[in-house]
Amino acid sequence: MKIAVCVKQVPDAAATKRIDPGTKRLDRSGEGSLNPVDANAVEEALRIRDASGEGEVVLVSLGPEKALDSLRKALAMGADRALLVSDPDAAGSDLVATSALLAKALEREGADLVLFGQQASDSDGAVLWAAVADRLRLPLISQAAELTVEGGAVTGKRQTEFGYDVIRAPLPAVVAVADSINEPRYPSLKGIMGAKKKQQDVLSLADLGIEPERAGTTGSRTEVLALSDPPPRGETRKLEDDGTGAEKIVEFLVEKRLV
Ligand SMILES: Cc1cc2nc3c(=O)[nH]c(=O)nc-3n(C[C@H](O)[C@H](O)[C@H](O)COP(=O)(O)OP(=O)(O)OC[C@H]3O[C@@H](n4cnc5c(N)ncnc54)[C@H](O)[C@@H]3O)c2cc1C
Secondary structure, eight states: OEEEEEEEEEEEEOOOOOETTTEEEEEEOOOOEHHHHHHHHHHHHHHHHHHHHHOOEEEEESSSSGGGHHHHHHHHTTTEEEEEEEGGGGGOOHHHHHHHHHHHHHHHHHHSEEEEOOOOOOTTTHHHHHHHHHHHTTTEEEEEEEEETTTEEEEEEEEEEEEEEEEEEESSSSEEEEEGGGOOOOHHHHHHHTTTOOOOOEEEEHHOOOGGGGGGTTTOOOOOOOOOOOOOOOOOOOOOOOSOOHHHHHHHHHHHHHH
């Protein structure tokens, strides 16, 4: 069974985030790391591969060449090889362009199962997997907190406001996993040393047969027009609970005409 895992390099959690005022994009030039929930997706892929006793886990990413550092972390966890789509013409790709490029790379791989993390910690779209599944015309299970692959189908358990949904889809399928699905393993020293030697392909847009106009800002359908700081918080009042806390809250709500 071939499992593709889409992983993204995001700015390190400890780094101060800065918006480039010229491009109105997040400045991603600093230290990067593997998007946290993508490590859960990698872990799940490794468990499925190892439980079946055969197969391959391929990492697929779009980003600058330095994204290879994060891909190596996932290779050190145990993934078999990595494919990075990297091209100067892809810079500035929005969700629409990003989904087109990733879908093309995934089409080329023809995996039985495509895993995503639920959400990237920098852009927080939580939607790329839906766009990619639609482009590939594959069924999609999102927010998966449990996953089983059996008899040519994948079953995902998904937490909802009122309980769980259990969704079954025939393979090939796309699944976005929640961070509650597992605890990602730490790469071993052997894994870290071995990662460097694993196959890491860097593909340009031309390698994928994608015209430059379909990527980057020209291939994007959205444009950031303006950015501003969040508005300052309004008036706040602290109520001490001296045994009449509930009454005070009701008085406050009445005063504000909220009840
Ligand atoms: C106008 C505009 C310009 C932009 N310019 C840039 C830019 O120059 N550089 C840039 O990096 N981003 C840029 N972005 C952001 C980029 O479009 C998003 O990062 C991308 O659409 C994915 O959305 P997300 O990060 O919200 O991912 P989500 O939808 O939150 O991600 C869900 C999951 O999708 C997978 N995933 C997300 N991104 C990737 C990826 N690149 N490769 C592989 N898997 C992935 C991961 O598994 C992740 O957990 C731009 C956005 C806009 C609107």
